[in-house]
Amino acid sequence: MLYLVGLGLSDETDITVKGLDVVKKASRVYLEAYTSILLVDQAVLESYYGRPVILADREMVESDSDEILRDAQTEDVAFLVVGDPFGATTHTDLVLRARELKIPVSTVPNASIMSGIGAAGLQLYNFGQTVSMVFFTENWRPSSFYDRVKENRNIGLHTLLLLDIKVKEQSVENIIKGNKIFEPPRFMTVGQCASQMLEIEEAKAEGAYGPDSLAIGAARVGGKTEKFVAGTLRELCDQDEELGAPLHSMVLLGRRTHELEHDYVREFAVNKETWDSIWNAEYGKQQ
Amino acid sequence: MLYLVGLGLSDETDITVKGLDVVKKASRVYLEAYTSILLVDQAVLESYYGRPVILADREMVESDSDEILRDAQTEDVAFLVVGDPFGATTHTDLVLRARELKIPVSTVPNASIMSGIGAAGLQLYNFGQTVSMVFFTENWRPSSFYDRVKENRNIGLHTLLLLDIKVKEQSVENIIKGNKIFEPPRFMTVGQCASQMLEIEEAKAEGAYGPDSLAIGAARVGGKTEKFVAGTLRELCDQDEELGAPLHSMVLLGRRTHELEHDYVREFAVNKETWDSIWNAEYGKQQ
Numbered sequence: 001m002l003y004l005v006g007l008g009l010s011d012e013t014d015i016t017v018k019g020l021d022v023v024k025k026a027s028r029v030y031l032e033a034y035t036s037i038l039l040v041d042q043a044v045l046e047s048y049y050g051r052p053v054i055l056a057d058r059e060m061v062e063s064d065s066d067e068i069l070r071d072a073q074t075e076d077v078a079f080l081v082v083g084d085p086f087g088a089t090t091h092t093d094l095v096l097r098a099r100e101l102k103i104p105v106s107t108v109p110n111a112s113i114m115s116g117i118g119a120a121g122l123q124l125y126n127f128g129q130t131v132s133m134v135f136f137t138e139n140w141r142p143s144s145f146y147d148r149v150k151e152n153r154n155i156g157l158h159t160l161l162l163l164d165i166k167v168k169e170q171s172v173e174n175i176i177k178g179n180k181i182f183e184p185p186r187f188m189t190v191g192q193c194a195s196q197m198l199e200i201e202e203a204k205a206e207g208a209y210g211p212d213s214l215a216i217g218a219a220r221v222g223g224k225t226e227k228f229v230a231g232t233l234r235e236l237c238d239q240d241e242e243l244g245a246p247l248h249s250m251v252l253l254g255r256r257t258h259e260l261e262h263d264y265v266r267e268f269a270v271n272k273e274t275w276d277s278i279w280n281a282e283y284g285k286q287q
Numbered sequence: 288m289l290y291l292v293g294l295g296l297s298d299e300t301d302i303t304v305k306g307l308d309v310v311k312k313a314s315r316v317y318l319e320a321y322t323s324i325l326l327v328d329q330a331v332l333e334s335y336y337g338r339p340v341i342l343a344d345r346e347m348v349e350s351d352s353d354e355i356l357r358d359a360q361t362e363d364v365a366f367l368v369v370g371d372p373f374g375a376t377t378h379t380d381l382v383l384r385a386r387e388l389k390i391p392v393s394t395v396p397n398a399s400i401m402s403g404i405g406a407a408g409l410q411l412y413n414f415g416q417t418v419s420m421v422f423f424t425e426n427w428r429p430s431s432f433y434d435r436v437k438e439n440r441n442i443g444l445h446t447l448l449l450l451d452i453k454v455k456e457q458s459v460e461n462i463i464k465g466n467k468i469f470e471p472p473r474f475m476t477v478g479q480c481a482s483q484m485l486e487i488e489e490a491k492a493e494g495a496y497g498p499d500s501l502a503i504g505a506a507r508v509g510g511k512t513e514k515f516v517a518g519t520l521r522e523l524c525d526q527d528e529e530l531g532a533p534l535h536s537m538v539l540l541g542r543r544t545h546e547l548e549h550d551y552v553r554e555f556a557v558n559k560e561t562w563d564s565i566w567n568a569e570y571g572k573q574q
Contacts, residue, residue, distance in 0.1 A: 009396060013305040016295060016397070020304060084398060086405025092547045099554070107406050109296060109398035109509040110303070111371060114411055116396045118373025124401055125419075129444055130412050151442045157416055222396040260379045267386070 002069060002098045003078045004085035006110025009222030011040045012048040019108040023049050026078035030056040030068055032091070034167055036082040036113075037185075037247065039223050053080070057168055065097050072103045087112030113249055116221045117160055120228050121264030126256055128152030130160045133193050133250075135186070143200045149252060150208035156256030163188035163248050187246035190217030190229070194236040194250070209233065214253040214278055216265060219243040231270035232278065239270060257283045289356060289385045290365045291372035293397025296509030298327045299335040306395040310336050313365035317343040317355055319378070321454055323369040323400075324472075324534065326510050340367070344455055352384050359390045374399030400536055403508045404447055407515050408551030413543055415439030417447045420480050420537075422473070430487045436539060437495035443543030448484075450475035450535050474533035477504030477516070481523040481537070496520065501540040501565055503552060506530040518557035519565065526557060544570045 003022045008014025015023070023029055031042065031053045038045070046053050056068065056079070068079065085091065085107050098105050118124045129152060131145045145161070152159045166186040174181045198211060211234040219227040229239045236250070262279055269275035290309045295301025302310070310316055318329065318340045325332070333340050343355065343366070355366065372378065372394050385392050405411045416439060418432045432448070439446045453473040461468045485498055498521040506514040516526045523537070549566055556562035 006398065008303060011305075013308070014303050014396075016301050016303050017307060018298075018300040021300070084402045084405065087402045087411060092408065092410075092551050096547070096550055106511075107509070107513075109301075109403045109406070111293065111396035111398060112402035112405075112411075114402045115371045115374045115399035118371065118399075119394050119396070121379065124374060124399075125417050127417075128415050129442075130414075132412075155416075155438045155442075222394070224393075226394075260383070263383055264379050 001076050002072045002095075002103050002105045003076060003108060004091065004095070004105065005078050005080050005108040006084040006087070006112070007038060007080050007082050008110040009083060009113065009116050010220065011038060011223065012044055014111065014222065016108060016110060019110065020049075022076070022108060023078050023080070024051070025076060027071070027075040028054060029078045029080065030054045031080045032056050032061060032082070034058045036165065037167070038082050039220060061091070061094065065094055068094070069098055069101055069103055072098065073101065084110050084112035087114055111222055113162065113221060114160065117218060117249065117251060119221060119226065120216045120218055120251060120268075122158055122216070122251060122253070122261050123258060126158050126254060126258075128155065128157035128159055128254070130162060132162050132164070133188065133196060134164045135166065135188060135192075136196055141199070143204065146200050146204055146208060150206065153208050153252070153254055155254075157254040159252045159254070161193055161250040161252065163190075163193050163250065165247070188248065189240045189246075190219070190243055190248045190250050191237050191240040193248070194233045197252075198233055198237070209252060212278055214275070214283065216251045216253070216268065217243050218249045218251070220245065220247065221249065228268040229270060230265050230268040230275060232274065235270045235274070253283060255283055259284065288363050289359045289382075289390050289392045290363060290395060291378065291382070291392065292365050292367050292395040293371040293374070293399070294325060294367050294369050295397040296370060296400065296403050297507065298325060298510065299332055301398065301509065303395060303397060306397065307336075309363070309395060310365050310367070311338070312363060314358070314362040315341065316365045316367065317341045318367045319343050319348060319369070321345045323452065324454070325369050326507060348378070348381065352381050355381070356385055356388055356390055359385065360388065371397050371399035374401055398509055400449065400508060401447065404505060404536065404538060406508060406513065407503045407505055407538060407555075409445055409503070409538060409540070409548050410545060413445050413541060413545075415442065415444035415446055415541070417449060419449050419451070420475065420483060421451045422453065422475055422479075423483055428486070430491065433487050433491055433495060437493065440495050440539070440541055442541075444541040446539045446541070448480055448537040448539065450477075450480050450537065452534070475535065476527045477506070477530055477535045477537050478524050478527040480535070481520045484539075485520055485524070496539060499565055501562065501570065503538045503540070503555065504530050505536045505538070507532065507534065508536065515555040516557060517552050517555040517562060519561065522557045522561070540570060542570050546571065
């Protein structure tokens with residue numbers, strides 16, 4: 001059996017009792033470690049599980065999935081995924097390959113950022129499609145997220161933005177030279193996301209949002225040091241210090257909001273007066 | 288401290304290790320038991336936790352929250368919620384009341400149907416807003432869900448439909464007579480949902496969807512007997528026996544689909560030929 005086991009959002013104790021039982025009994029345990037990370041290291045997990053964990057990087061999962069699935073017709077293999085196995089990143093291709101090999105698959109769900117973000121105080125019913133924000137480079141500043149955000153905003157819905165992480169990346173120079181030297185991991189901050197959003201709005205000028213649009217920056221959702229900061233996009237460009245260590249994510253508010261959402265979120269506002277005045281002028285409209 | 292603890296979707300072992308630790312140590316443990324249910328009874332939970340659990344019905348949570356929060360300034364109170372504490376049903380009002388009483392609040396996230404539905408094989412990025420479907424009665428057949436579904440469909444997105452449950456409901460006769468007699472619990476099935484959807488489409492005739500629109504019926508998501516059946520809305524009117532026991536939920540597909548989604552979901556199709564021919568004609572369009 002291939003078990004896809006969600007680890008939840010924060011530390012080693014966010015695994016479910018069912019998931020932990022699978023991990024303890026499986027023949028091999030893999031940890032998918034390139035689309036998201038826990039707030040604790042592999043060593044903490046290994047010590048908690050009392051057994052070794054094999055790190056599965058993108059290359060292994062995409063090119064060497066048959067090694068992960070080896071003998072899973074008769075043995076149990078656990079594939080650990082931060083968050084929920086079918087959350088922000090799905091492993092559809094791994095499951096499809098398992099089906100071809102007649103390997104039964106079982107899923108142990110867990111919290112995903114896509115539901116965990118509810119802790120910011122916005123109703124999950126009022127969220128539209130989720131979008132990803134990648135790190136802009138000098139030559140690659142993709143704006144495809146913009147149309148998705150605009151679709152959500154047009155019908156009054158909130159947008160969850162999942163922020164890029166770069167782990168085990170090589171510089172162009174090292175790729176060319178064939179050096180297996182990896183850059184230090186990078187995690188996009190709320191400030192970087194807000195400023196990329198404003199850059200694209202300035203370029204497109206379609207008014208999907210603007211510097212005074214309300215948003216919530218979120219850090220370490222589901223963890224003990226979980227932190228939310230609410231403000232305008234302009235304000236959120238400068239709140240990275242307040243938010244602290246990774247992982248960050250962000251919500252751009254839609255106009256279709258409820259009074260309870262206002263009361264709940266205002267607690268996190270950088271500036272409660274600004275928050276209230278913009279909210280009262282432009283939000284809280286039921287469509 | 289008030290702890291909001293998610294229980295996940297299926298049985299007693301879906302609680303996280305962190306959540307179980309809270310439950311074992313808290314002064315009092317409440318179980319919110321009116322917006323969703325686990326697939327196991329209260330007695331199973333009590334035996335698993337080794338302690339009594341107080342059932343919190345709607346009346347208690349909405350009118351007597353101060354009893355739930357009693358002494359939580361100095362003691363730990365655990366409030367258990369099926370799924371994620373901030374998933375489909377939020378308890379914003381309870382948290383706001385706790386804030387007024389200067390009670391610190393901590394959340395233990397868990398799987399929610401809103402991310403767990405990813406196991407059906409559709410990318411969560413392609414979902415629009417989630418809607419609720421209530422039981423129609425002779426005089427009350429609310430169609431407000433229709434506009435939401437239409438908004439999603441217009442921009443090519445999938446819609447998760449959460450189906451009504453009725454627990455501890457009284458008949459009108461018993462309410463009038465003041466009898467505290469409760470009706471047996473009722474859980475909406477995929478077939479009931481599909482047929483209510485078709486009724487409203489027939490009445491509105493705005494073409495948000497139709498009898499040949501593709502959908503997925505889901506039963507007991509996250510549980511060992513999890514089951515998905517994919518088909519047209521017309522086909523899903525008659526698949527309740529195949530889907531089996533509650534809880535059910537449903538996804539209406541949007542046109543913005545990926546080939547991997549097709550390959551994954553077709554495994555669940557009532558009729559693979561019908562599924563393929565409708566998919567090829569109308570779905571898989573990137574917008």
